[in-house]
Amino acid sequence: MSSDLDTIYALSSGALPAGVAVVRISGPEAFAACQAIAGAVPQPRRARLMRLADAEGGAIDTGLVLAFRAPASFTGEDCVEFHLHGGRAVVRAMLDRLSAMPGMRHAEAGEFTRRAFENGKLDLVEAEGLSDMIVAETEMQRRLAMEQAGGALSGLYEGWARELTHARAMIEAELDFSDEEDIPGSVSATIWDGVAATTEAIRSHLEGGQAAEIIRDGYQVVIAGPPNAGKSSLLNALARRDIAIVTDVAGTTRDILEVQLDIGGYAVRLYDTAGLRETEDVVEAEGVRRARALAEKAELVLLLNDLSEQMSEASELTDRDCLRIGTKVDMVSGETGGYDLVLSAKTGEGLDRLIAAIGDRLAVRLGGLSLSLPVRERQRGYLREALTHLEAALAARTLSPEFPSEALRAAAQSLGRITGRVDVEDLLDVIFSSFCVGK
Ligand SMILES: Nc1nc2c(c(=O)[nH]1)N(C=O)[C@@H](CNc1ccc(C(=O)N[C@@H](CCC(=O)O)C(=O)O)cc1)CN2
Ligand SMILES: Nc1nc2c(ncn2[C@@H]2O[C@H](COP(=O)(O)OP(=O)(O)OP(=O)(O)O)[C@@H](O)[C@H]2O)c(=O)[nH]1
Ligand SMILES: [Mg+2]
Numbered sequence: 001m002s003s004d005l006d007t008i009y010a011l012s013s014g015a016l017p018a019g020v021a022v023v024r025i026s027g028p029e030a031f032a033a034c035q036a037i038a039g040a041v042p043q044p045r046r047a048r049l050m051r052l053a054d055a056e057g058g059a060i061d062t063g064l065v066l067a068f069r070a071p072a073s074f075t076g077e078d079c080v081e082f083h084l085h086g087g088r089a090v091v092r093a094m095l096d097r098l099s100a101m102p103g104m105r106h107a108e109a110g111e112f113t114r115r116a117f118e119n120g121k122l123d124l125v126e127a128e129g130l131s132d133m134i135v136a137e138t139e140m141q142r143r144l145a146m147e148q149a150g151g152a153l154s155g156l157y158e159g160w161a162r163e164l165t166h167a168r169a170m171i172e173a174e175l176d177f178s179d180e181e182d183i184p185g186s187v188s189a190t191i192w193d194g195v196a197a198t199t200e201a202i203r204s205h206l207e208g209g210q211a212a213e214i215i216r217d218g219y220q221v222v223i224a225g226p227p228n229a230g231k232s233s234l235l236n237a238l239a240r241r242d243i244a245i246v247t248d249v250a251g252t253t254r255d256i257l258e259v260q261l262d263i264g265g266y267a268v269r270l271y272d273t274a275g276l277r278e279t280e281d282v283v284e285a286e287g288v289r290r291a292r293a294l295a296e297k298a299e300l301v302l303l304l305n306d307l308s309e310q311m312s313e314a315s316e317l318t319d320r321d322c323l324r325i326g327t328k329v330d331m332v333s334g335e336t337g338g339y340d341l342v343l344s345a346k347t348g349e350g351l352d353r354l355i356a357a358i359g360d361r362l363a364v365r366l367g368g369l370s371l372s373l374p375v376r377e378r379q380r381g382y383l384r385e386a387l388t389h390l391e392a393a394l395a396a397r398t399l400s401p402e403f404p405s406e407a408l409r410a411a412a413q414s415l416g417r418i419t420g421r422v423d424v425e426d427l428l429d430v431i432f433s434s435f436c437v438g439k
Contacts, residue, residue: 007033008107008115009098011091018086023094026112029103030078034067037097041080044069052082055100060093061085075112076119117420124420125154128376132216139265140215140366147371153379154419156205156372161415163198164390167191168408171401192397195408199390202383205373209380211366212373214299218260218269219362222295224317225304227251227275230327233345234304235259235272238355244272251275254287256294264359266366271298276317295320300361302354307332307342323357379418386414 007027013020025033034041037060042048044067052060064083073079084090098104110131117127129148136142147153170191223231227250235244239259245252257272271294274287295301295318303317303324308331326342329349336342341357343350374380393407 005103007104008111009033009095009104010107010112011095012081012112013086016086016088016091021084021086021091023082023084023091023098024112025080025082025098025104026073026075026077026107026115027103028078029101030080031067033098033101033104034065034080036101037082037094038065041067043067044072047083052084052094054093054097060097061090071119074121075115076121077115123151123154125157125379125418126151128378129153132375137260138262138267140371141267144212144215144371144373144375147373148375152372153374157415157418158421160198160202160386161412163194164408164412164415167195167198168405168412171405171408174401192394195390195397196394199387199394202387202390206380206383206387208369208373211369212375215266215366215371215373216375218267219263219300219358219365220269220271220294220298221300221302221358222271222273222291222298223302223304224273224276224291224295225302225325225327226306227277228309229275229304229306230345231275231304232257232272234302234327234343235270237345237348237351238270251277251279251281251284254283256287256290263355264362266359266362268358268362292317299365300358305339307336307339321361323354325354382414382418386411389414 005028007025007029009023009025011021012024013022031041037052038050039053040050042050042065047064047066049062050065051062052065054060061084063085064081066081066083068074068079070076070078082094084094095106099106113122113127113130116122117124122130125148129145129150132145133142133149136145171188174188223234225231228248232244232246232253235257236242236246238261241259243259244257251274253272254274256274259270261268261270273291273294274284276288276291279285279288298318298320301318301320301322303322304327305325306328307326308328323340324338326336326339328344328346329336329342330344330347341350341353343354345351374383389407389411393404393411396403396407
């Protein structure tokens with residue numbers, strides 16, 4: 001198995017070839033590797049242009065070298081970076097060179113960040129934020145990731161955990177000193193008001209979970225309607241790519257097709273589906289079933305209908321938020337009433353209005369929200385657990401203090417698990433620093 005004592009290395013920059021490629025090394029042998037390859041270790045945190053040699057002394061490349069001395073590095077260990085010319089053979093020669101050195105092995109996925117966590121450089125929420133930051137494709141995904149990676153979310157959780165630990169200390173102080181005169185009776189009421197406020201804050205924070213999920217995973221928009229309404233043509237037009245097969249045969253699309261759009265900085269997942277109709281064809285019928293099921297869980301359904309057909313309007317499909325759209329407006333003249341929007345995938349008319357309409361809905365649903373939101377199910381699970389303990393604590397507040405105190409401890413512990421720094425809090429410290437018992 002891999003060991004923390006190993007020195008790890010990996011290509012940390014993206015796909016090759018590239019202008020520059022960064023090979024990162026972290027661990028106790030990082031400086032020795034640098035010495036062997038570059039002939040010296042540059043002064044920490046100062047980039048230096050150096051000749052990088054293979055085992056026989058031949059040049060691999062001339063590149064920038066950057067050293068970080070433990071603990072002042074991303075991982076908290078000694079780190080070295082080689083900034084190479086980003087050719088495949090250049091990088092391969094460097095990775096081969098490193099793999100042949102004693103005590104060195106290739107890093108596992110996330111291992112640099114894991115070491116940073118283990119060395120206390122970042123907490124779990126921040127680490128999760130970093131990983132979201134790397135996959136963020138839209139502005140809002142980036143901002144949401146920053147909120148986690150930058151410690152804002154951790155600060156919120158740690159603040160709540162501290163409040164609960166303090167409340168518990170106060171309650172236990174009352175338990176220990178209840179015969180004495182100098183603990184005012186109103187303290188308890190104030191403490192419990194605080195606990196109730198924290199409970200409410202966590203509850204309302206949790207309510208933002210769905211919004212966080214939409215920002216992170218994308219706002220789901222399903223294109224639905226009868227066969228030949230122009231659904232696949234609309235998907236292609238919005239994606240500006242020829243993704244879906246378009247023909248004049250009713251029932252062309254069967255599988256669900258998906259494209260990702262960026263509308264106003266939000267990730268939107270747009271789905272093309274099979275045309276809705278009764279059919280004997282088992283394959284098409286399965287497509288229709290999937291289309292209906294997807295429409296049931298979409299944030300928004302675009303219900304398309306061909307304006308050039310005399311056919312009845314599309315039936316009620318779902319009670320989800322719906323935009324009724326008349327298609328092929330290039331083929332009709334005059335009356336196009338009864339729709340929220342009309343458009344033509346062929347000429348592009350109305351597409352901007354559709355994008356604006358989706359953007360408006362996004363703004364209503366997600367705009368103006370603070371981005372301090374519980375992004376992951378892991379985080380939400382612990383928040384729900386904390387709430388359960390807090391409700392138990394509030395319900396037990398009139399009982400003997402051991403009961404609510406234990407529930408408060410459990411709630412703070414649940415919060416501590418979110419950041420991965422479960423408080424091994426020193427209860428007495430809290431008591432003495434905030435309540436002048438010895439007075
Ligand atoms: N070249 C390069 N760029 C990069 C990274 C990297 O590893 N290498 N990062 C990788 O993710 C990010 C930057 N993250 C970093 C986080 C901490 C430290 C660091 O040296 N921390 C020290 C000193 C802090 C200070 O002086 O302010 C420390 O925490 O003690 C470096 C990079 C993005 N850009
Ligand atoms: N004139 C005109 N024709 C269009 C427009 N949009 C689609 N069509 C035509 O309508 C026919 C059906 O288009 P599709 O996009 O395949 O329709 P669909 O709703 O995906 O059909 P199914 O997958 O069978 O449910 C094709 O012949 C398209 O070229 C449009 O805006 N204007
Ligand atoms: Mg289609």
